[in-house]
Amino acid sequence: MSSILSNVLPAPEDPVLSVIFACRDDPCPVKLNLSVGAYQTEEGKPLVLEVVRKAEQQLANDLYCDKGYLPIDGLADFNKFSAKLILGDDSHAVKENRVVTIQCLSGTGSLRVGAEFLAKHHQQRVVFVPNPTWGNHPFIFTLAGLSVEYFRYYDPHTRGLDFEGMLEDLGAAPSGALVVLQACAHNPTGIDPTLEQWEQIRQIVRSKGLLPFFDNAYQGFASGNLDSDAQSVRMFVSDGGECLIAQSFAKNMGLYGERIGALTIVCTSEDVARKVKSQLLLVVRPMYLTPPIHGASIVTTILKNSDMYKDWTIELKGMADRIISMRQQLHEAIQARGTPGDWSHIIKQRGMFSFTGLNEKQVRMMAKEYHIYMTYDGRISMAGVSSKTVPQLADAIHAAVTRIP
Numbered sequence: 339m340s341s342i343l344s345n346v347l348p349a350p351e352d353p354v355l356s357v358i359f360a361c362r363d364d365p366c367p368v369k370l371n372l373s374v375g376a377y378q379t380e381e382g383k384p385l386v387l388e389v390v391r392k393a394e395q396q397l398a399n400d401l402y403c404d405k406g407y408l409p410i411d412g413l414a415d416f417n418k419f420s421a422k423l424i425l426g427d428d429s430h431a432v433k434e435n436r437v438v439t440i441q442c443l444s445g446t447g448s449l450r451v452g453a454e455f456l457a458k459h460h461q462q463r464v465v466f467v468p469n470p471t472w473g474n475h476p477f478i479f480t481l482a483g484l485s486v487e488y489f490r491y492y493d494p495h496t497r498g499l500d501f502e503g504m505l506e507d508l509g510a511a512p513s514g515a516l517v518v519l520q521a522c523a524h525n526p527t528g529i530d531p532t533l534e535q536w537e538q539i540r541q542i543v544r545s546k547g548l549l550p551f552f553d554n555a556y557q558g559f560a561s562g563n564l565d566s567d568a569q570s571v572r573m574f575v576s577d578g579g580e581c582l583i584a585q586s587f588a589k590n591m592g593l594y595g596e597r598i599g600a601l602t603i604v605c606t607s608e609d610v611a612r613k614v615k616s617q618l619l620l621v622v623r624p625m626y627l628t629p630p631i632h633g634a635s636i637v638t639t640i641l642k643n644s645d646m647y648k649d650w651t652i653e654l655k656g657m658a659d660r661i662i663s664m665r666q667q668l669h670e671a672i673q674a675r676g677t678p679g680d681w682s683h684i685i686k687q688r689g690m691f692s693f694t695g696l697n698e699k700q701v702r703m704m705a706k707e708y709h710i711y712m713t714y715d716g717r718i719s720m721a722g723v724s725s726k727t728v729p730q731l732a733d734a735i736h737a738a739v740t741r742i743p
């Protein structure tokens with residue numbers, strides 16, 4: 339039979355997926371997959387937060403809780419409390435009714451809706467993303483029809499922030515260009531600007547008339563505190579200017595598979611906000627009509643109830659603290675082996691990921707000989723490391739660095 343689809347070409351190989359598949363096919367019983375950004379316990383198991391279980395129990399017992407369609411913009415209380423979570427309890431922008439929040443499909447969906455909206459309503463087609471950045475950012479913005487360019491972010495020599503380069507590149511960006519900034523716990527580098535640096539970034543973004551789009555996928559995961567991790571965003575919002583924020587509850591509530599997040603657009607007036615919201619609904623409607631209800635109900639139950647909210651902050655801090663402790667343990671273990679080089683970046687970096695500085699050859703050798711898998715850029719998920727696996731990882735890093743230049 340003739341095939342209409344026979345001329346479809348295979349997609350290029352995805353480097354992250356190929357690492358995942360290689361690990362899956364490795365028969366070694368002590369293999370370690372550090373390529374995926376999902377939190378695991380000390381026992382190497384995925385974690386469902388206690389507070390999430392409690393919220394789900396409550397929802398299951400609520401006979402008035404139905405499974406009907408949500409409005410196009412999602413659950414109203416979810417939107418209200420999500421905006422409060424990132425903007426703070428006493429946000430002027432919220433009080434002045436110039437904030438639009440709509441429920442979206444996790445962080446990715448929020449970025450995607452934001453990108454589509456900008457492609458339709460913003461004259462400037464250029465979007466600047468950090469070099470390097472989360473691998474999906476270029477796909478999301480390119481697919482929306484925007485043109486992706488990079489600003490300097492990581493300095494391989496210092497394994498820290500190339501702050502001068504970043505300011506220089508943002509200073510040279512055309513007026514109105516979109517700038518993607520990760521609010522905290524930068525993926526893949528684990529390097530965040532200090533508050534003083536954020537202030538300088540804010541000044542250059544505002545003076546050049548750039549439009550900031552914050553990707554807030556890890557609130558609470560960098561410091562263990564939700565408010566501290568929101569400071570970069572709040573700094574920009576408090577100057578009265580515009581910005582977009584894509585928010586995710588995948589990591590900080592462990593709701594990866596629920597696909598729950600929000601897009602917030604902070605506008606300069608209530609009138610602009612009203613128009614922006616009407617256009618956002620037009621973006622969402624042909625895409626998926628309305629967002630899913632279950633994850634939104636879980637998040638709202640927790641954010642609305644002060645006891646549950648407190649329980650959540652304790653569990654969230656527990657996850658962040660475990661990651662910080664893994665950084666310290668790994669750093670100590672690498673030093674104890676006399677591994678050449680300065681490894682202090684492991685403890686200086688924040689959030690789920692560590693950008694080790696290992697090169698592709700070293701990464702491949704660690705997979706082959708030590709059954710430890712990470713992305714080829716040397717990024718490891720610290721959330722997948724445990725006290726038990728630290729020695730295995732430190733041995734592998736030592737061998738890779740001493741044997742392969």
Ligand SMILES: Cc1ncc(COP(=O)(O)O)c(C=O)c1O
Nearest residue numbers: 375444445446472525555586588
């Ligand atoms: C920087 C960044 N943004 C957004 C996301 C999207 O996450 P999700 O769509 O699961 O919320 C991720 C996921 O790893 C990420 O690292």
